[in-house]
Amino acid sequence: MNRNKRNNSTIDSFSGNHASNLSVVVAVLTFRRPDDLIELIPKLLTHCVEAAVGYGMRQPTVLVVDNDPDGGARETATRFGSGITYVHEPTPGIAAARNRALAESADFDLLVFIDDDERPTSGWLTSLLATHLHTGADGVVGPVVSAFAAPLDPWIADGGFFDRRRLPTGTEVRVAATNNLLLDLRLVRSISLQFDENFSASGGSDSLFTRRYTGAGFTLVWCDEAVVTDVVPAERATRDWVIRRRYRIGNSWARTELALISGSTQTVRLRGALLLAGATRVAGGTARATLGVLGRSPRNRAHGIRIAARGAGIVAGAFGRTYLEYRRPIGV
Missing domain, CATH: 3.90.550.10 (Spore Coat Polysaccharide Biosynthesis Protein SpsA; Chain A)
Known part of the structure; x- marks a missing residue:
């Protein structure tokens, strides 16, 4: 409410x-x-x-x-x-x-x-x-x-x-x-x-x-x-760019979750939960991508990589790492 x-x-x-x-x-x-x-x-x-x-x-x-x-x-x-x-x-x-x-x-x-x-x-x-x-x-x-x-x-x-x-x-x-x-x-x-x-x-x-x-x-x-x-x-419609974007989305999501809480105990617990959530996505996405390769299914392979990339970003965010997608060169 x-x-x-x-x-x-x-x-x-x-x-x-x-x-x-x-x-x-x-x-x-x-x-x-x-x-x-x-x-x-x-x-x-x-x-x-x-x-x-x-x-x-x-x-x-x-x-x-x-x-x-x-x-x-x-x-x-x-x-x-x-x-x-x-x-x-x-x-x-x-x-x-x-x-x-x-x-x-x-x-x-x-x-x-x-x-x-x-x-x-x-x-x-x-x-x-x-x-x-x-x-x-x-x-x-x-x-x-x-x-x-x-x-x-x-x-x-x-x-x-x-x-x-x-x-x-x-x-x-x-x-x-x-x-x-x-x-x-x-x-x-x-x-x-x-x-x-x-x-x-x-x-x-x-x-x-x-x-x-x-x-x-x-x-x-x-x-x-x-x-x-x-x-x-066209430069954003490449495989490399979309995979990096999914990683960044996962990374930003983990960081925003951490920014919304306070207290060391809560932070430690949340980092653990984020690590588990991210690792689960990495494992599940990797398994799906592997099945896609073995079964010659581009759809499963692509979906698996998308899921794994986001999971990897969450794991990195849980460890306090930040992916600076929008960082500009000095003077720009």
């Missing part, structure tokens, strides 16, 4: 009839992807207009947070004129950029995150808002569907490396990424929640953030109609 449900007199709940009172900002964090911004920003502006018309609200603002130390996205973002707010966050790392989005949104009620390499589909923003308004949820999560710049390696497809969850609208979830997420900023501010910059180079700051959000008693629900498409470049 949501301990901090928004019937509290200090945090008013908005029904569909009061949507006009809401102020909304759509934040896109970017790092040296001008072509993506050129394609994405007009789509976001269209969605903002649709939301304003549909709900009789003030048009949502599009906030571009540029994490390039050189501020390279300024010209691209500002060419679109009104409706766009551009800010430069030179501190390296996605967590710093996410925190800048929070800071720049201090006067808004709702914040919607989307990635710069994603494209919102029809009805995306209005669907997020509708689910928030009609369910009374404290946040809304939407699905991400991958599209590929080149034909996908059948082995990667068989392994389900780009498969993501789909849930019925209204399903409550406890954790989410920020690639398609609506948050009630009034509640975020009420608990002074920030993204942990210790996770900037490794990933996982969004998972930790939303775990803390739901752990405080706030609800996140799924909206299956609010779809965004993730545009996957």
Whole structure:
């Protein structure tokens, strides 16, 4: 049950009839992807207009947070004129950029995150808002569907490396990424929640953030109609990249689990549980991959490797090791 449900007199709940009172900002964090911004920003502006018309609200603002130390996205973002707010966050790392989005949104009620390499589909923003308004949820999560710049390696497809969850609208979830997420900023501010910059180079700051959000008693629900498409470049659709990504996901998951507890006794117990969970995945995945080789089943081999890679990442995280997928070269 949501301990901090928004019937509290200090945090008013908005029904569909009061949507006009809401102020909304759509934040896109970017790092040296001008072509993506050129394609994405007009789509976001269209969605903002649709939301304003549909709900009789003030048009949502599009906030571009540029994490390039050189501020390279300024010209691209500002060419679109009104409706766009551009800010430069030179501190390296996605967590710093996410925190800048929070800071720049201090006067808004709702914040919607989307990635710069994603494209919102029809009805995306209005669907997020509708689910928030009609369910009374404290946040809304939407699905991400991958599209590929080149034909996908059948082995990667068989392994389900780009498969993501789909849930019925209204399903409550406890954790989410920020690639398609609506948050009630009034509640975020009420608990002074920030993204942990210790996770900037490794990933996982969004998972930790939303775990803390739901752990405080706030609800996140799924909206299956609010779809965004993730545009996957060819360099990310390789066997090496997807295996490393599964390892990183396991590593980040273990680290976020450890970050959520305190006390040496609890930490020791959790490390043991993570070691067991990770080792079980490594053993099970390796066995499935071996059976795939012996049985000439690419699907079983790929699935087994995916499971084992995630397990190996969990084991590494349990030992305190961090995989820095997003680490930048010095000066970048």
